[in-house]
Ligand SMILES: NC(=O)N[C@@H](CC(=O)O)C(=O)O
């Protein structure tokens with residue numbers, strides 16, 4: 001039986017939600033990962049260090065006894081974020097990034113940035129202090145096809161932004177296209193990208209062929225197979241600027257299985273196993289540890305974790321759903337087989 005031991009991984013992009021949902025999301029994350037970059041798109045969003053500190057306490061209160069889990073907090077960038085707020089965040093030691101959601105791009109992004117010019121003072125402070133900008137890289141104009149929104153963001157928004165702030169540290173989150181891979185490769189070393197397990201495993205046929213599958217709908221939306229292949233190639237390349245970020249994004253079952261379903265896949269319960277499947281399929285299991293456990297800490301200037309996890313190639317079935325507050329959440333692979341398992 002194939003087995004692999006890794007330095008304990010971290011998740012550099014997760015949605016834990018809030019309130020009762022934390023009782024589900026935090027244990028799932030903490031069983032997998034030592035640390036996670038926690039996205040701030042709550043309602044209302046986490047826009048200040050004070051609210052990040054309070055959210056961090058609520059997360060820590062949901063960590064199961066006996067597990068160590070460190071939430072790495074982020075602020076939600078708005079048109080009104082000041083340079084002082086950025087400096088306070090940096091000085092706090094608990095905030096590790098600032099998230100740019102173009103207004104209207106994704107779940108709970110209506111308080112997002114309407115025009116990059118409005119956040120120049122905040123970006124300047126980030127470039128000065130080295131606090132990374134974490135980017136949901138999609139434009140939102142109704143005239144732009146949903147499959148082109150990442151590329152348009154890169155060319156029309158991100159490239160000029162990096163010209164203006166060459167020192168700015170940027171993580172292009174949950175990349176989905178060959179174009180994004182090429183952009184990161186050509187960009188300065190201060191630019192990196194996270195890649196999800198679902199974008200390594202699925203293409204848009206998995207969402208649309210044989211019936212529309214709301215649990216395979218996320219943003220940026222799944223792309224064609226050639227893009228998936230480019231992502232696998234990047235993730236398994238050993239290049240340190242591509243690292244693990246699950247973008248695990250739970251929504252209540254009824255909000256997904258709906259005439260207007262929410263975007264997001266819940267991958268936290270079996271995230272590292274799903275990555276192992278993708279790396280194994282590419283014949284690159286020996287590259288998983290760097291991607292999952294070393295490159296993220298290196299980018300964020302943090303030490304690698306001191307303990308390990310072991311995975312073995314065994315089939316097991318994921319539950320069809322998990323409790324989620326007073327409702328339920330359907331994970332990716334619900335009721336189906338996962339081919340790797342933590343031991
Ligand atoms: N990825 C998603 O499809 N959804 C995320 C938001 C995001 O990361 O864009 C969510 O918060 O639900």
Ligand SMILES: [Zn+2]
Pocket residue numbers: 106136173174219220
């Ligand atoms: Zn996003």
Ligand SMILES: [Zn+2]
Pocket residue numbers: 013014015039247249
């Ligand atoms: Zn996300």
